[in-house]
Amino acid sequence: MNYLEMLENSKKNIGEFCKVCKECNGISCKGKIPGPGGKGLGLGFIRNYEDLRKIRLNMDTVYLNKGTNTEIELFGKKFKYPVFAAPVGGVQIHYSDLYNDLTYSKAVINGCHKAGTIAFTGDGVKDEVFTGTLKAIKANDGWGVPTIKPWSKEEVIKKIKLSENAGAFAVAMDIDAAGLSILAAQGKPVSPLSKEDLKEIVNSTKLPFILKGVMSANVARKAIEAGVYGVIVSNHGGRVLDETPSTIEVLPEIVEEVQGKIKVFIDGGFRSGIDVFKAIALGADAALIARPYAISVYGAGEEGVELYTEKIGRELAEAMIMTGASNLSEIDEDKIR
Amino acid sequence: MNYLEMLENSKKNIGEFCKVCKECNGISCKGKIPGPGGKGLGLGFIRNYEDLRKIRLNMDTVYLNKGTNTEIELFGKKFKYPVFAAPVGGVQIHYSDLYNDLTYSKAVINGCHKAGTIAFTGDGVKDEVFTGTLKAIKANDGWGVPTIKPWSKEEVIKKIKLSENAGAFAVAMDIDAAGLSILAAQGKPVSPLSKEDLKEIVNSTKLPFILKGVMSANVARKAIEAGVYGVIVSNHGGRVLDETPSTIEVLPEIVEEVQGKIKVFIDGGFRSGIDVFKAIALGADAALIARPYAISVYGAGEEGVELYTEKIGRELAEAMIMTGASNLSEIDEDKIR
Amino acid sequence: MNYLEMLENSKKNIGEFCKVCKECNGISCKGKIPGPGGKGLGLGFIRNYEDLRKIRLNMDTVYLNKGTNTEIELFGKKFKYPVFAAPVGGVQIHYSDLYNDLTYSKAVINGCHKAGTIAFTGDGVKDEVFTGTLKAIKANDGWGVPTIKPWSKEEVIKKIKLSENAGAFAVAMDIDAAGLSILAAQGKPVSPLSKEDLKEIVNSTKLPFILKGVMSANVARKAIEAGVYGVIVSNHGGRVLDETPSTIEVLPEIVEEVQGKIKVFIDGGFRSGIDVFKAIALGADAALIARPYAISVYGAGEEGVELYTEKIGRELAEAMIMTGASNLSEIDEDKIR
């Protein structure tokens, strides 16, 4: 199966809400929840995509060619590309029941591992989603980053311990899920967490802890003070609050605040290797991608995940050739405008 | 009945001009008067909506959660949300004859009161609209703000006295109706009023007097000098003059001029609790909403008004949770960009 | 007949190129010559219209009402509104053969005169267009401004003399027609004119001489040095050169250059009394309008011209009421943004 066949297949499998659009830009699905849309007017999603368009690459093919290396090292591990699958939850509701959260997690964990990268995986109201996913991570020698919702501190720490036992390389928390009233309605409330509680959580484990949902320098500073390994600049794909800034818009001020003290990841509207190139040029270490991985899983399971990851990686390498970057550290602000 | 059912119902009831669009943004109805459109090219309405889109919310869920209080105190009374129904007139002409100005007023007065907020009500060429509405306000223990057109000074003062007798909490005047030649054609001319006349009107009553239709710092200053309780930043939904600025665009300069001396309300394109959040962050005290309330009344009468008001309030509370504001005074400029 | 009926009538009469669009903005006719479109991509026309949209009116209805006077004095004559019909040529080709250049001229001269304003009339390859039009001007006691193409100096001076004899209030020249190769193809070449030649032409007559087609401070300065009575800021409706600036965009720098030494007229995309208000606020003395007059003539001849002129005048007066200007000199930059 090739990439285009996978997309064709996905159109048949993915349910009524996602149209597997030529450009996955949040327009046709805006407001569709259930479905993959941004909340409300869908502007959190749409602007992520549109603001990425404002950054352009400075072509340069006059240089001594030293080859192209897209590898990145994180948590003491080497990954083939600075591109990871982002956590996606509720796939049965938002896409179709061809997958559930558990079978979905397995597909992205396996596919990313085969492609040389790693999947961040999701959390749910029912415990078996989290514990089942951990089994898949364990079966992949720890290649997976469980992402825990902002439940009560005790619950979070319990889930971190389970992650340690599964051998996960790191753990994450999507703190921006704090306003999801749907979870409270299902009997498991989430909530904002104070910097102090966050610190306690971070200190409860030796695993690198990554905070997802940071959208300003102010919040990044609090995350640093809480001792995190890294932050993910994310507006949750526009699904927790409408009319936020785009992630790429706030990235520079966060990079400026962070000053290299912690790692900076980013997600939101990333589709191509060129998008990943842009984020790195602006100071991010790596990018996470969500919706296109869902499309890939529904198109061809873990093979789809591999196909898509390799496509992104190839595009990133091409962009590096066309701008004169032989490795990720050479992708700097001079290479964009 | 839920909110979506109410909208479906409204589509059937509301007549040919309003399409109950997914986004009530002034595009499909532009120029439609009769109908709910903006005058001329409809840009007064359209820009109100579009300029609200330019403001984004800074997400922050790393904080100590102290709960969320959306209450506001005005005229010595407490309201559940800083959201009020704006006066709407001529509903039979602009929507359909399922309602007339009197039955419409009753529905918004009752519905807003039940939801814990208050309705501003309209005025008309025929006296019974105003007097009938006052009865509904009286029946609701004064929960309503009669909004008087800029008739002759004597006429205005007479109507204020009637409002006092009905126990209304406050009175308002939509001075921006001064150019409505249709009223003169019906034998009751309106006109601009000098600052001196305005002062005399304000001094004629102990009720808080609110001036609606202020679109510059210059006019706000005149209103302060005339002794008003508050101003409503409003371009009359784009229905009295085409090609004005949007209300959200001029809000900051008016807030700057006012310096907290009087209250600042705003209307124009407000649809969601996030929109209300934005206005408060820019220094407004509260927002008024017109067209969506008309849609709600035609959809489900006072129940529709309640449904819509609660929806707005819920969205405002969610936005506060997602940005770390526990009450309205914590919604400041740092929370938007 | 009312204005809307006139438009309906025009749709039937005006031929295949003009669609009598709801917004006469140059989109549907772009590139249509023959037809009323802008040349090439049509951007000269389209931008005239679009850039007018960028200017907004500052509403103010808190003032002492002293009535509204829209009159203007030019050439020692008083006109009811600062709005004049612009010269239009080749109507048979661009619209339909219901009118020819001569019958068209008569309709706008008569209609404008009846409405209290004046028409600028066109010139043609065949002498009878110009001489015939002069007869209509003479029959209207000189209420018309013949607009001569940049033919040879001798030819221009000859036509000015004819205009004097007909009692015309003033004469104009559309110097921006200098590149119309179609005229050379018909045996009557036009050409740019040096400042010296222009001076000689201006000095050949005691009539006020107006230069049409000025699009920069630089050219305005040359016109002043040549001794003109006034300039018309015009890109010829985008019909002589594509991709010029809009007229409203260059108006401020021309007003700045002129410093009140000569009169400044403007055309290009003006449709409503609000548009006229904007130009005056930016320092123009009056506006010319072309295409809507063509639509009006094809809809109802001189009655159409009257109807449209009165509509524009009414809109201008309403804008003055809504912004607090009692006469044209009170329309200043503070009234727009």
Add this chain to the structure above:
Amino acid sequence: MNYLEMLENSKKNIGEFCKVCKECNGISCKGKIPGPGGKGLGLGFIRNYEDLRKIRLNMDTVYLNKGTNTEIELFGKKFKYPVFAAPVGGVQIHYSDLYNDLTYSKAVINGCHKAGTIAFTGDGVKDEVFTGTLKAIKANDGWGVPTIKPWSKEEVIKKIKLSENAGAFAVAMDIDAAGLSILAAQGKPVSPLSKEDLKEIVNSTKLPFILKGVMSANVARKAIEAGVYGVIVSNHGGRVLDETPSTIEVLPEIVEEVQGKIKVFIDGGFRSGIDVFKAIALGADAALIARPYAISVYGAGEEGVELYTEKIGRELAEAMIMTGASNLSEIDEDKIR
């Protein structure tokens, strides 16, 4: 045959990917490769076209007319217009098999020569494309600029020698083809070239050497240091890397860097003589055009090439008349905004 008939003819001949759109702006063909589209989202192509729209011409027809000369001298030869056909390859794949790369090259070489300008011609994996094209250049007394891909240094130097033997006026290299993995897949890899290798190549010939694919001042400086005769500001029509800046956007900084030391050509979205005027006003010496020449060849072979070239030239001359430039050196920045 006239120009419009030629376009009609082209629509029939040109295959399924190109729609011979009214505006050749990259929208309808975006992402179509095979086909004439820009790569990926097609933004490299689309922005070339759109950014040209941002520049406007300052009309001026008040000046002493000294006639209009559009001639340019390059390589010691005089050309009628500063407009050249850009190299186009793979026409069978991207358009239709009515032409192949060899018959296409012959048509543009002959047509441009007849119209008084010159064609840049392409290179291919198969040697006969290059050598066959050289025969056509030789038959046209050297009126053609062979454009060589960035193969190995030896291969490039060999092809330059062949070009010398054919009497070509100059040679070029499209260094921005360095990332075309499709060529490696066909057994002939291309690659970025160091400044030193480039210098060696330039020094291997007495022919003027032009480097195509320069998109920043930085790369222009390297080209100058390598000794080139000129650079072509080009993003390869958006076909080698998506999301580059537009060429007209980067032109000013390259002109600033070059300071007249070498010639500056530009391509990318140029369609009309007005576009050419804009580039010259911003400091370019001449423009290259690709897609419209392909459309012209498929419409009417070398006659189409002549028709289109003359159209462009005529439009350039008209723009010069309307702005007061009597020769190319008088087209300066004051003539645009």
